[in-house]
Amino acid sequence: xxxxxxxxxxxxxxxxxxxxxxxxxxxxxxxxxxxxxxxxxxxxxxxxxxxxxxxxxxxxxxxxxxxxxxxxxxxxxxxxxxxxxxxxxxxxxxxxxxxxxxxxxxxxxxxxxxxxxxxxxxxxxxxxxxxxxxxxxxxxxxxxxxxxxxxxxxxxxxxxxxxxxxxxxxxxxxxxxxxxxxxxxxxxxxxxxxxxxxxxxxxxxxxxxxxxxxxxxxxxxxxxxxxxxxxxxxxxxxxxxxxxxxxxxxxxxxxxxxxxxxxxxxxxxxxxxxxxxxxxxxxxxxxxxxxxxxxxxxxxxxxxxxxxxxxxxxxxxxxxxxxxxxxxxxxxxxxxxxxxxxxxxxxxxxxxxxxxxxxxxxxxxxxxxxxxxxxxxxxxxxxxxxxxxxxxxxxx
Amino acid sequence: xxxxxxxxxxxxxxxxxxxxxxxxxxxxxxxxxxxxxxxxxxxxxxxxxxxxxxxxxxxxxxxxxxxxxxxxxxxxxxxxxxxxxxxxxxxxxxxxxxxxxxxxxxxxxxxxxxxxxxxxxxxxxxxxxxxxxxxxxxxxxxxxxxxxxxxxxxxxxxxxxxxxxxxxxxxxxxxxxxxxxxxxxxxxxxxxxxxxxxxxxxxxxxxxxxxxxxxxxxxxxxxxxxxxxxxxxxxxxxxxxxxxxxxxxxxxxxxxxxxxxxxxxxxxxxxxxxxxxxxxxxxxxxxxxxxxxxxxxxxxxxxxxxxxxxxxxxxxxxxxxxxxxxxxxxxxxxxxxxxxxxxxxxxxxxxxxxxxxxxxxxxxxxxxxxxxxxxxxxxxxxxxxxxxxxxxxxxxxxxxxxxxxxxxxxxxxxxxxxxxxxxxxxxxxxxxxxxxxxxxxxxxxxxxxxxxxxxxxxxxxxxxxxxxxxxxxxxxxxxxxxxxxxxxxxxxx
Ligand SMILES: Cc1cc2nc3c(=O)[nH]c(=O)nc-3n(C[C@H](O)[C@H](O)[C@H](O)COP(=O)(O)OP(=O)(O)OC[C@H]3O[C@@H](n4cnc5c(N)ncnc54)[C@H](O)[C@@H]3O)c2cc1C
Ligand SMILES: Cc1cc2nc3c(=O)[nH]c(=O)nc-3n(C[C@H](O)[C@H](O)[C@H](O)COP(=O)(O)OP(=O)(O)OC[C@H]3O[C@@H](n4cnc5c(N)ncnc54)[C@H](O)[C@@H]3O)c2cc1C
Numbered sequence: 043x044x045x046x047x048x049x050x051x052x053x054x055x056x057x058x059x060x061x062x063x064x065x066x067x068x069x070x071x072x073x074x075x076x077x078x079x080x081x082x083x084x085x086x087x088x089x090x091x092x093x094x095x096x097x098x099x100x101x102x103x104x105x106x107x108x109x110x111x112x113x114x115x116x117x118x119x120x121x122x123x124x125x126x127x128x129x130x131x132x133x134x135x136x137x138x139x140x141x142x143x144x145x146x147x148x149x150x151x152x153x154x155x156x157x158x159x160x161x162x163x164x165x166x167x168x169x170x171x172x173x174x175x176x177x178x179x180x181x182x183x184x185x186x187x188x189x190x191x192x193x194x195x196x197x198x199x200x201x202x203x204x205x206x207x208x209x210x211x212x213x214x215x216x217x218x219x220x221x222x223x224x225x226x227x228x229x230x231x232x233x234x235x236x237x238x239x240x241x242x243x244x245x246x247x248x249x250x251x252x253x254x255x256x257x258x259x260x261x262x263x264x265x266x267x268x269x270x271x272x273x274x275x276x277x278x279x280x281x282x283x284x285x286x287x288x289x290x291x292x293x294x295x296x297x298x299x300x301x302x303x304x305x306x307x308x309x310x311x312x313x314x315x316x317x318x319x320x321x322x323x324x325x326x327x328x329x330x331x332x333x334x335x336x337x338x339x340x341x342x343x344x345x346x347x348x349x350x351x352x353x354x355x356x357x358x359x360x361x362x363x364x365x366x367x368x369x370x371x372x373x374x375x376x377x378x379x380x381x382x383x384x385x386x387x388x389x390x391x392x393x394x395x396x397x398x399x400x401x402x403x404x405x406x407x408x409x410x411x412x413x414x415x416x417x418x419x420x421x422x423x424x425x426x427x428x429x430x431x432x433x434x435x436x437x438x
Numbered sequence: 439x440x441x442x443x444x445x446x447x448x449x450x451x452x453x454x455x456x457x458x459x460x461x462x463x464x465x466x467x468x469x470x471x472x473x474x475x476x477x478x479x480x481x482x483x484x485x486x487x488x489x490x491x492x493x494x495x496x497x498x499x500x501x502x503x504x505x506x507x508x509x510x511x512x513x514x515x516x517x518x519x520x521x522x523x524x525x526x527x528x529x530x531x532x533x534x535x536x537x538x539x540x541x542x543x544x545x546x547x548x549x550x551x552x553x554x555x556x557x558x559x560x561x562x563x564x565x566x567x568x569x570x571x572x573x574x575x576x577x578x579x580x581x582x583x584x585x586x587x588x589x590x591x592x593x594x595x596x597x598x599x600x601x602x603x604x605x606x607x608x609x610x611x612x613x614x615x616x617x618x619x620x621x622x623x624x625x626x627x628x629x630x631x632x633x634x635x636x637x638x639x640x641x642x643x644x645x646x647x648x649x650x651x652x653x654x655x656x657x658x659x660x661x662x663x664x665x666x667x668x669x670x671x672x673x674x675x676x677x678x679x680x681x682x683x684x685x686x687x688x689x690x691x692x693x694x695x696x697x698x699x700x701x702x703x704x705x706x707x708x709x710x711x712x713x714x715x716x717x718x719x720x721x722x723x724x725x726x727x728x729x730x731x732x733x734x735x736x737x738x739x740x741x742x743x744x745x746x747x748x749x750x751x752x753x754x755x756x757x758x759x760x761x762x763x764x765x766x767x768x769x770x771x772x773x774x775x776x777x778x779x780x781x782x783x784x785x786x787x788x789x790x791x792x793x794x795x796x797x798x799x800x801x802x803x804x805x806x807x808x809x810x811x812x813x814x815x816x817x818x819x820x821x822x823x824x825x826x827x828x829x830x831x832x833x834x835x836x837x838x839x840x841x842x843x844x845x846x847x848x849x850x851x852x853x854x855x856x857x858x859x860x861x862x863x864x865x866x867x868x869x870x871x872x873x874x875x876x877x878x879x880x881x882x883x884x885x886x887x888x889x890x891x892x893x894x895x896x897x898x899x900x901x902x903x904x905x906x907x908x909x910x911x912x913x914x915x916x917x918x919x920x921x922x923x924x925x926x927x928x929x930x931x
Binding site for chain 2: 063102103104105106107127157159163164167168170171180182184185186187188190191192193194195196197198199200201203204206207208212223224225226227247250251252253254255279280282283285286287290333334335336337338358361362385386387388390405406408409411412415416418419420421422423425426434
């Protein structure tokens with residue numbers, strides 16, 4: 043019998059997981075189904091659908107703290123904070139367009155479980171950097187709370203952050219507390235045109251090492267628009283400050299050649315496209331997300347280009363390489379070998395059909411002692427292996 | 439503390455020989471007189487001589503020491519600079535004290551990638567010192583930064599005045615190398631920003647030496663802000679001060695630092711350093727704005743307006759670097775200043791939601807009367823992290839006990855109003871027994887299960903953080919009953 047369980051409270055989630063553990067019935071944890079195609083397909087008959095756990099528990103704009111139920115749609119959370127002139131600074135990416143699905147779907151629990159972070163990652167940190175507390179149900183079917191509802195706390199182990207990026211394989215979040223930040227008054231983008239990958243990333247790194255307080259640093263090679271490459275630097279903040287810092291960037295990077303700046307409206311649109319990988323959305327070829335030291339980004343791509351056909355873009359000052367293998371193959375081994383050759387990092391296959399994703403390592407394979415430790419952690423949270431089995435690693 | 443294992447103590451000679459074979463020469467200290475230097479950390483009320491002190495110099499030695507201890511059931515307490523205020527590095531009578539202070543090299547400075555790789559014994563300020571000539575710095579800035587080690591910062595998730603804007607240690611660490619109790623060496627993260635897989639970097643940061651020994655750290659460095667200016671603002675009531683802080687944040691301004699002092703602290707500081715603090719105010723706020731010059735000038739004006747709208751009775755803006763430093767001098771000297779007005783004091787550390795500040799200050803005054811002791815308050819106003827200084831005299835019978843009881847009441851109050859037991863000093867042994875005031879049995883069990891994944895024999899720093907030590911086997915039990923399929927009445931396919 044296949045079932046979809048739709049809990050309405052944390053207590054219901056506890057009951058459901060307790061049942062699953064007692065009966066050895068694995069559950070697939072689902073927010074809104076928006077990231078179904080991300081990670082490895084889950085091997086389970088039953089679905090635990092969290093969309094019923096939705097709503098704001100408390101929001102204190104002056105404290106910069108928001109507590110919401112984990113199944114709250116991310117679109118609602120973003121609207122709520124925006125109405126209060128605040129933002130989620132980690133700017134979560136929307137996987138809808140990349141997966142050929144509708145945009146603006148997904149829940150806050152899913153955003154954290156996948157640790158989704160956008161271009162502002164370089165300045166503001168990742169999703170995990172904005173989590174303060176969590177209530178969750180372990181694979182044992184026990185509710186536990188950790189962290190707190192204040193912005194400064196070192197009481198006990200930092201489980202909320204640890205659960206970020208665990209793709210629902212350790213515990214099911216039922217309520218999360220986040221740090222929010224004031225929304226910047228304005229934003230501009232400084233654009234350099236015509237640079238090759240190496241110079242583009244060099245310019246980004248120079249700007250990041252300056253006092254301009256850059257909040258987005260991406261390089262889009264010429265294939266994106268079909269004429270010339272664009273190297274993008276976003277500045278956000280109070281108008282007078284942005285004006286001042288824009289001048290700093292012009293003085294610093296003027297030597298790199300042609301440049302222009304984009305106003306807020308263009309800036310918002312452009313960075314949303316960068317965030318959501320709009321330029322990959324039209325295709326169906328495999329997509330990799332690769333995290334490396336920023337200066338290693340162009341080296342990695344150059345190395346791979348000698349062996350395979352690909353298109354790449356760079357975010358995070360070169361440290362986040364998104365690439366798609368244009369011949370349709372995943373080239374897993376070549377990509378991971380090239381990664382090692384440029385000093386290491388993490389490569390994740392984010393787009394491929396389900397059978398491909400079940401047959402290879404979607405996430406970066408780990409050295410044996412680290413893999414063993416991760417497995418021991420999983421066993422402590424979910425000894426029966428009932429939460430999202432196989433989602434991250436085969437057999438776990 | 440857990441009762442010392444007499445069998446281990448009886449094997450001291452044998453353990454000593456084994457450790458000397460791993461770490462040669464002066465790397466093993468066993469003379470009682472020399473070991474005295476390690477008997478306490480900055481929580482000096484507690485002292486204990488360790489079984490043996492080991493100062494390894496290489497990762498291989500750390501690995502071998504830990505493996506030996508693991509194989510022979512010997513406890514290990516890691517130690518950095520020993521500045522912990524919660525007793526995190528307090529030795530055990532039946533345990534080896536593992537000092538990491540010989541790991542003191544800066545290994546790699548990579549400006550292009552804004553990353554620095556250091557050994558764990560490098561001081562917090564040492565990192566900034568290594569990069570400041572190029573205009574960079576390491577943001578988290580505990581007041582102890584001149585002394586405390588980056589390894590200790592990782593273990594305590596340390597922060598300082600800059601935290602509100604730049605984050606704690608956890609937000610500024612990119613990678614670690616660590617050794618598990620069984621001797622295995624593990625690397626987490628690196629110069630890249632994100633890693634897939636479980637975020638073990640997150641669980642290690644703030645784990646108070648209970649999960650592994652950090653042997654290498656990669657941190658993010660930032661370009662120093664172009665400029666910094668400060669405002670000194672006095673208020674007739676703490677309510678006015680609290681509202682001003684809230685309004686600054688509501689205006690979208692996140693200052694580089696925002697610190698508040700209450701009247702007793704203001705007076706003590708002013709008497710000590712003559713910083714020019716007003717004496718006729720109930721609350722004094724220092725707001726520092728840092729960043730590009732144009733921005734700082736603009737924001738100074740905004741904060742001035744907000745302060746006036748909140749009944750500020752005293753307001754000065756620093757016009758030069760010297761003046762800015764003078765504003766800070768009193769705040770930075772607040773602890774020693776209070777040390778002059780009282781023979782002893784206990785420094786507490788809890789966090790509250792900021793809106794509860796007036797209530798908490800009022801309750802604290804009542805508690806002071808109840809326990810018959812004075813209290814002075816300095817705190818990180820931006821993030822609600824309080825440091826009440828409880829004044830007492832250790833030579834008067836009963837005063838230390840009263841001070842500790844008062845401190846526990848304050849921390850319980852913090853939890854009661856929605857805050858937490860510790861904002862930056864850690865749980866250690868100091869707040870260990872209060873953990874049950876903040877967490878349920880199930881909460882604590884789940885935390886201890888994390889410990890079991892790393893150290894199932896409980897050999898690393900036992901007795902710290904958790905009030906009751908459960909064996910991992912008993913934590914592993916699952917109480918699940920054969921259940922009915924839940925929610926019989928909900929839709930399913
Ligand atoms: C037999 C079967 C049929 C399915 N049919 C469909 C279908 O028809 N349509 C559909 O959309 N999906 C379906 N799914 C589920 C789909 O695979 C999930 O959508 C996917 O795992 C992620 O959910 P999400 O989009 O809500 O992503 P998000 O909510 O964004 O979640 C992303 C990740 O976070 C985890 N997660 C989400 N919320 C939490 C939380 N509160 N605590 C911890 N972890 C959390 C998820 O497990 C996932 O790993 C089916 C699954 C199975 C097994
Ligand atoms: C005057 C003063 C002011 C202070 N101000 C602040 C402040 O503003 N903010 C703040 O956050 N703290 C502050 N502290 C507290 C203290 O400085 C910090 O907690 C600091 O991080 C401790 O570092 P340490 O190297 O001294 O560690 P130690 O005291 O030696 O150890 C602390 C803990 O870390 C563990 N540990 C140490 N090194 C390692 C390692 N390599 N691997 C694994 N575990 C390890 C120990 O086992 C112990 O549990 C202050 C302390 C003093 C004395």
